[in-house]
Amino acid sequence: MPKEYQKSLQNLKIAVGHDDLTVPFEGGGKVFSAIAEVFPQADVFTSMGTKERLAEFADRRVLTTFMQKLPFKRKLQLPLAPLYPLAFESLDLTDYDLVITSSSRFAHGVLTKPETTHICYMHSPGRMFWEPERYFQDKSWLGKLLTPALSYLRLWDYTAAQRVDYFIANSQNIAKKIKRYYGREAKVIYPFVDLARFQTAAEADSGRPGDYFLIVTRLAPWKRVDIAVEAAKQAGVNLKIVGAGPDRRRLKKMVKAMEEGEGKIETLGGVGDEEVNTLYRNCRAFIMTQEEDFGITALEAQAMGKPVIAYGAGGALEMVVEGETGEFFKEQTASSLAEVLRKFKAGKYRAEDCRANAERFSKERFQREILKFVEETLKTR
Numbered sequence: 001m002p003k004e005y006q007k008s009l010q011n012l013k014i015a016v017g018h019d020d021l022t023v024p025f026e027g028g029g030k031v032f033s034a035i036a037e038v039f040p041q042a043d044v045f046t047s048m049g050t051k052e053r054l055a056e057f058a059d060r061r062v063l064t065t066f067m068q069k070l071p072f073k074r075k076l077q078l079p080l081a082p083l084y085p086l087a088f089e090s091l092d093l094t095d096y097d098l099v100i101t102s103s104s105r106f107a108h109g110v111l112t113k114p115e116t117t118h119i120c121y122m123h124s125p126g127r128m129f130w131e132p133e134r135y136f137q138d139k140s141w142l143g144k145l146l147t148p149a150l151s152y153l154r155l156w157d158y159t160a161a162q163r164v165d166y167f168i169a170n171s172q173n174i175a176k177k178i179k180r181y182y183g184r185e186a187k188v189i190y191p192f193v194d195l196a197r198f199q200t201a202a203e204a205d206s207g208r209p210g211d212y213f214l215i216v217t218r219l220a221p222w223k224r225v226d227i228a229v230e231a232a233k234q235a236g237v238n239l240k241i242v243g244a245g246p247d248r249r250r251l252k253k254m255v256k257a258m259e260e261g262e263g264k265i266e267t268l269g270g271v272g273d274e275e276v277n278t279l280y281r282n283c284r285a286f287i288m289t290q291e292e293d294f295g296i297t298a299l300e301a302q303a304m305g306k307p308v309i310a311y312g313a314g315g316a317l318e319m320v321v322e323g324e325t326g327e328f329f330k331e332q333t334a335s336s337l338a339e340v341l342r343k344f345k346a347g348k349y350r351a352e353d354c355r356a357n358a359e360r361f362s363k364e365r366f367q368r369e370i371l372k373f374v375e376e377t378l379k380t381r
Helices: 003-011 026-040 052-055 081-089 139-147 149-163 172-181 223-235 248-257 273-282 296-303 334-344 351-360 363-380
Strands: 014-018 041-044 098-103 117-122 166-169 187-190 213-214 240-241 265-269 285-288 308-310 324-329
Touching: 003 363, 014 026, 026 098, 052 351, 098 149, 098 172, 098 363, 117 285, 117 363, 139 149, 166 172, 166 363, 172 187, 213 223, 213 273, 213 296, 223 240, 223 248, 223 334, 240 273, 248 265, 273 324, 285 296, 296 308, 296 351, 308 334, 324 334, 351 363
Parallel strands: 014 041, 014 098, 098 117, 117 166, 166 187, 213 240, 213 285, 240 265, 285 308, 308 324
Antiparallel strands: none
């Protein structure tokens, strides 16, 4: 960070917060950590966190809520959803001059004094209560059962959003949702990919692409990995799926039922960084079946010099250059994806072009833009 940062912000009392620190390696958490690095003197707050995640901020003052005392933190986000608003509103942030929240559901609901500047980096307005049909698509009965609670959360969320002074969106896609759901404008600052972790396929021992397509994602129903499984069988191609989550059991059953015929499909579960890097490096292309708010994994693939085949909606439209770093399938169906897989030619894409596109989304650029926005905002207050 620039040395002048200390001069402009060193006299402010700052707090930075995130929804919860319970899930390792999740994209929003990585973005929050990068924001916290920009403000090394800032205190940290969250609803609850595991010992492993909170250890990252061991050298800082960390504020948690009554939810910290609850068990099974990594498994109960959905059942505990109605408690988050009360938890964040119970935090005492009256001593702070600047509060920065990293939110995809609840952190932006904190209460601050009128003189405090509250900036929210919004990953996405909560899908659970703003897009319940999509969120509960595999369990529509649960969405209907939770209708009263979801209505309450929507009303609370809208009210909480009006208390935020300035919004930052992680994409044009999310800026539009912030406008639609909250009636608020947002500055777009794209998140980042860890460029240092990846090297291009051209730099690897073998620049020749492997014989499989790759998915790396959390396995939740709304991610629609099921259509990739069906599409791979229809197209007779090999597919490797990396990730864990509530949809893994169903996907494994699908794969087992499709063992006969052309194309091999593997569900690998969660794997370490080195193995993920190897899988990226040797795949033909990366597949993104979901409509992501942004989609960091697609950038990781491009950073490794690999093209992306993405559902043509959401954040993918802002980070994949069609015909240069990847292709889109137009309908979120197995047949639409299978058509692209049949015709796909990995040799059409250059690793250098994919890498160059990913380099637009560096961590240094992200942190520089965050700092600039904060400094310019404080000058206007």
